[in-house]
Amino acid sequence: MDHKEEIVIIGGGMGGLCFAAALHRVGLKAVVLEQSDRLRAEGTSITLWTNAMKALELLDIADQLRNTYVNVLGPHEMRCVERKVLLEALAAQIPKGTIRLNSQVTSIKKSETSPNFTDLELQDGSTYSAKVVVGFDGVNSIVGSWLGLKKPNSVGQLEIRGMAEFPNAHNFSNLFRIFYGNQVVIGFNSMTPTKVFWLLIWTDWSEGWRNTTPEQIKLEALEHAKDFQVPELQLCINNTALEHFTKNTIRQRINEKSNCDQVVGNVTVCGDASHPTTPSLGQGGCMALEDGIILARKLHQTFKSKESQISEVPEHERIHQTLLDFHQERYPRTNALTRKAAMVGSSVTSNTFIKRFLRDWFFIPRGVHAGNYMEDTLFDVGNLKVTN
Numbered sequence: 001m002d003h004k005e006e007i008v009i010i011g012g013g014m015g016g017l018c019f020a021a022a023l024h025r026v027g028l029k030a031v032v033l034e035q036s037d038r039l040r041a042e043g044t045s046i047t048l049w050t051n052a053m054k055a056l057e058l059l060d061i062a063d064q065l066r067n068t069y070v071n072v073l074g075p076h077e078m079r080c081v082e083r084k085v086l087l088e089a090l091a092a093q094i095p096k097g098t099i100r101l102n103s104q105v106t107s108i109k110k111s112e113t114s115p116n117f118t119d120l121e122l123q124d125g126s127t128y129s130a131k132v133v134v135g136f137d138g139v140n141s142i143v144g145s146w147l148g149l150k151k152p153n154s155v156g157q158l159e160i161r162g163m164a165e166f167p168n169a170h171n172f173s174n175l176f177r178i179f180y181g182n183q184v185v186i187g188f189n190s191m192t193p194t195k196v197f198w199l200l201i202w203t204d205w206s207e208g209w210r211n212t213t214p215e216q217i218k219l220e221a222l223e224h225a226k227d228f229q230v231p232e233l234q235l236c237i238n239n240t241a242l243e244h245f246t247k248n249t250i251r252q253r254i255n256e257k258s259n260c261d262q263v264v265g266n267v268t269v270c271g272d273a274s275h276p277t278t279p280s281l282g283q284g285g286c287m288a289l290e291d292g293i294i295l296a297r298k299l300h301q302t303f304k305s306k307e308s309q310i311s312e313v314p315e316h317e318r319i320h321q322t323l324l325d326f327h328q329e330r331y332p333r334t335n336a337l338t339r340k341a342a343m344v345g346s347s348v349t350s351n352t353f354i355k356r357f358l359r360d361w362f363f364i365p366r367g368v369h370a371g372n373y374m375e376d377t378l379f380d381v382g383n384l385k386v387t388n
């Protein structure tokens with residue numbers, strides 16, 4: 001093997017980088033293997049709620065974001081931040097050399113030469129052997145496939161989102177404005193005094209749009225916007241640079257079993273690879289950050305606590321148990337949020353008069369108002385180290 005490591009994280013997205021930064025804080029060494037040639041910032045912007053900001057506080061990043069991005073909700077936190085800024089802030093908390101770009105993992109197998117290690121092969125032929133492998137590798141997770149997890153399904157919705165820029169400041173309020181139409185929903189909110197986030201979601205099962213150019217995405221967005229008498233949306237679309245349009249198929253997987261299928265030996269998945277969720281609650285990324293902090297705390301206990309130093313249980317068994325415990329703890333929360341996001345997501349693009357009536361007069365006002373969202377977003381990830 002070219003490299004022998006304690007912990008290898010596959011995927012340098014927001015979850016993988018948060019996990020690496022958290023491990024570093026608790027004194028554990030890890031490397032991050034990221035397939036891209038740079039930190040990926042696809043999606044332009046992401047909404048971070050109180051739970052995510054609590055996780056980022058532990059890494060000393062929250063205030064930096066608070067200084068730049070407005071709070072959309074008032075007493076609780078909801079900030080729409082640029083992904084690039086978030087990823088760079090996380091990467092700045094990780095020692096140099098930890099993130100290995102251009103490192104696409106192409107195969108995973110149990111080591112034949114070092115029992116209890118897992119071997120990874122990269123596309124360039126280099127190899128890694130690790131005591132712990134954590135796949136933070138997103139919805140198309142190679143680690144998930146190796147564990148035997150099902151691929152996430154399309155929910156029959158496409159989304160276009162963008163970040164509009166107004167160099168001389170905009171006059172959008174700090175509220176998140178959302179409008180429901182016939183199988184289409186639109187929304188926008190201020191990010192900074194000069195930037196506005198906007199989105200469009202509609203019912204569409206087509207998968208063959210991958211080669212669509214940014215110009216075509218912009219035209220498509222303008223076409224959908226015509227269904228609404230909301231001039232702010234048109235303004236946003238027209239003030240969005242082509243590189244700031246993104247289009248996505250919305251996917252999810254509702255996990256049925258609590259833990260065993262997410263852990264084999266000392267290999268597991270976290271973030272979207274573990275619980276791919278529709279973006280309707282804006283919680284997928286927030287949960288990936290929670291995962292990173294909680295797993296780092298658990299591994300710190302496993303490797304560094306006094307009990308671990310005197311334990312007679314072999315280290316690989318303790319690691320395995322830690323990964324199982326992690327999923328046991330996380331499952332109720334991630335599963336409930338994935339289910340809730342699926343329900344909210346499917347209702348917003350309702351396709352019949354009766355469904356729209358129920359949505360607009362009962363479901364949205366009573367069930368999906370900010371107060372209800374708040375409950376889940378107030379989750380406190382706790383400290384990085386166990387204090388007792």
Ligand SMILES: Cc1cc2nc3c(=O)[nH]c(=O)nc-3n(C[C@H](O)[C@H](O)[C@H](O)COP(=O)(O)OP(=O)(O)OC[C@H]3O[C@@H](n4cnc5c(N)ncnc54)[C@H](O)[C@@H]3O)c2cc1C
Pocket residue numbers: 010011012013014015016033034035036040043045046047048103104105106136137138139140141142159161248250270271272273279281282283284285286287288
């Ligand atoms: C349209 C849309 C809007 C969203 N809005 C929000 C929102 O407002 N708020 C929110 O909290 N969440 C939101 N989400 C969800 C959020 O984007 C994800 O939950 C979050 O990015 C998950 O982080 P992650 O690190 O697990 O995975 P990712 O961010 O997907 O990162 C995975 C990384 O793994 C790398 N990788 C993959 N395979 C390999 C491999 N074989 N070898 C090496 N590297 C590999 C990828 O290149 C990537 O960098 C949204 C999602 C979508 C699709």
